[in-house]
Amino acid sequence: MRDYLNSNEKNQFMVLQSIVQMMDGLRNSGVDGPKISSMLEDWTKRDNMTKTEHKNLKTSETYLRKFLASVYERLNPKEQEAIKKKLMKFDFKLIDDYTLKQINRDIADKINNAVVPRQQFYDWSSEIMEVKCKGCKKDWQTCQLHQVFDNNLVPESGFDCKNCKYAYE
Structure with a gap:
């Protein structure tokens, strides 16, 4: 035993x-x-x-x-x-089936989607931009990072680079 x-x-x-x-x-x-x-x-x-x-x-x-x-x-x-x-x-x-389905949906959503406070997301975005966007010459249409930034309302770099609004020198 x-x-x-x-x-x-x-x-x-x-x-x-x-x-x-x-x-x-x-x-x-x-x-x-x-x-x-x-x-x-x-x-x-x-x-x-x-x-x-x-x-x-x-x-x-x-x-x-x-x-x-x-x-x-x-x-x-x-x-x-x-x-x-x-x-x-x-x-x-x-609990009833409806509530159980809601709970399972919420859990699945949290597993699939990270949720962080907006300022923390911006801070991380800045750090990522420092590594990936500084001096970048890639076309924005082929950049997955551009899509993530755009979908999550990350402010543009302000450098007006022709290839991407997040790229900068």
């Missing part, structure tokens, strides 16, 4: 641990929420849970806790500490 978890196992462990924390009323967007004990009472009081369902939910909670404690105890102390730290930053939410 290993004394560590691979990343997939760690994520699964974290999901189950989060469920236990929800059962304890600790995971509700930072606000203490209902505990499983109050849920069991409320559902039973409203006659929305059979005795068998009540027993099954309590049993599943007990065995989930036993499983998590057993796995955690066999891990080495370094792995336990890593899981504790990661769990503090870990959460999962139920």
Whole structure:
């Protein structure tokens, strides 16, 4: 038996641990929420849970806790500490398909497109121009850098070189 978890196992462990924390009323967007004990009472009081369902939910909670404690105890102390730290930053939410698609689109956009503050982009552009555009004789139509500068509204060099508005001497 290993004394560590691979990343997939760690994520699964974290999901189950989060469920236990929800059962304890600790995971509700930072606000203490209902505990499983109050849920069991409320559902039973409203006659929305059979005795068998009540027993099954309590049993599943007990065995989930036993499983998590057993796995955690066999891990080495370094792995336990890593899981504790990661769990503090870990959460999962139920979201609809539309929201999930939006999140995935935003992530894909951030992977495909770097976003930097405008002044920082201008500063980097100046450094690139110092290397690539100073003394450049290339035709602007064949220059990929020209297209990037033009698309991102980088100010022209002001030297009025015939080959490119970003070239300078």
